[in-house]
Amino acid sequence: MSLVDRSTRLNAASQGAEKTRPAGKGRLAALETSLAGWVLPILLVALWEYLARLGIIASNVLPAPSAIAEAGWAALKSGELVRNMGVSTLRAFAGLFVGGVIGLAFGIANGLSELSHRYTDTTLQMIRNVPHLALIPLVILWFGIEEEAKLFLVALGVFFPIYINTLHGVRTVDPQLIEMGRVYGMSPLTLFRRVVLPGALPSIFVGLRFALGIMWLTLIVAETIAASSGLGYMAMQAREFLLVDVVVLAILIYALLGKLADVLTRWLEGLCLQWHPAFQAKRD
């Protein structure tokens, strides 16, 4: 008894010691680490501006950053930029939602049920071998250039990474934990909610990250080829009028939206996977 008590106290003491870390000196180093990544891009943009002003980079090849910013400001004021960004974002997430839910559902079903896996997995794997962007001509024939076309392509594109990773996650949940759940009399539903799903979550997030990349890529291609609104359409129209600054602007905004989606996922991941040692280490 006393041994146990003593060890708890010892542990508590060592934990206290861990928390009182020397501060102050680390502050500057931390600032340096967080800014280090930005040094090179800022230098490059400055160099770009300089070369463009000197006329070494022709403005009809690559306009100066300041010219692009101006074009951005003009598009923002006219409301065109916000509208097109809204349309593209909505398309992207609608497709992600539809494809993601279907992928999640099949992943869970095939991870849990051998029967379901036997009957559907081969078919799903076969469809995977068709590059979804190759379907664009067919999709245009089916849906024209309406919203359904983009939704279909994005949903198809994000389906696989989510399906495969959910399946993998569900199948690799620690069987010892599942057995533990059984010993403690968990119902199948409780077992799924408290053991299987949280266990599969890290893998599902990996799938989501892959899916986000595919989502933007699919949308860019689809909007560039067949659309009457959205960022890709904006870029294509600008190309016809030789507005290089708007074209570059559209590309930069795609990059920004991609980054934003990634940040959002990381945040969500950090929230859902707080328990994970990898994420605990990161937060410290």
Added chain:
Amino acid sequence: MNAHAPLPVPPAPARGLGLHLGRLGHGFGAKRVLDRIDLDIPAGQFVAIVGKSGCGKSTLLRLVAGLDTPTAGHIAFDGPRDDAAIRIMFQEPRLLPWERVLANVEVGLPASVKGEERHSRARAILAEVGLAERAGEWPAVLSGGQRQRVALARALASGPRLLAFDEPLGALDALTRIEMQGLVERIWQEQRFTALFVTHDVSEALALADRVILIDAGQTGGHVALDLAVDLPRPRRRGSAELAALEGRILDTLFSS
């Protein structure tokens, strides 16, 4: 059995679940793992099961806990065995990494306990194993010994009448192990469940048990090679002559086969 010296706390009346194994046998396909095990274990007894690796100790516990169905013979209990009556503690803590320590202990509570009472009951048991102040932590930040104590708290949460331990201390370092043995003994004395304690450490078996059963893997499957009563007062002093003599006897039987 009645030769116990005075205990620090008077033993509570046994509320354990007695059990009887009759010609119990088990096999996986053609492989015979257990063969004609006959055992009567009275309520509240602390039984240690030792034997070489692969002789079928875990299989025996799984049969008793109802995780597998025996292929021969039968298991009978003295009284009803509801969902919460039998618990098993494994060599690994098997805590849910995505739930806090307290929620992990609550896994062991019967579904009939609801709301705030779940927390308070779990807290009380956690205090019993000396981890009250760690209730809000993730399992990942605990040490191996602490995790195993949480697993013990979870196993105790429903007030089981039979607790099966499958080498629960096997993965711990020597000092933590001695500490945990003391904890298991103390809680058993308080709660008086029937304990089936599998271990590969003969001295651990002798430190804790009323009775040591040696299982030997024979030609036709594991059988009881030795059934030894340990009538020594508790807490037992490690390295005493009596314990050493018993240990010698068990080891002789273990290696003569």
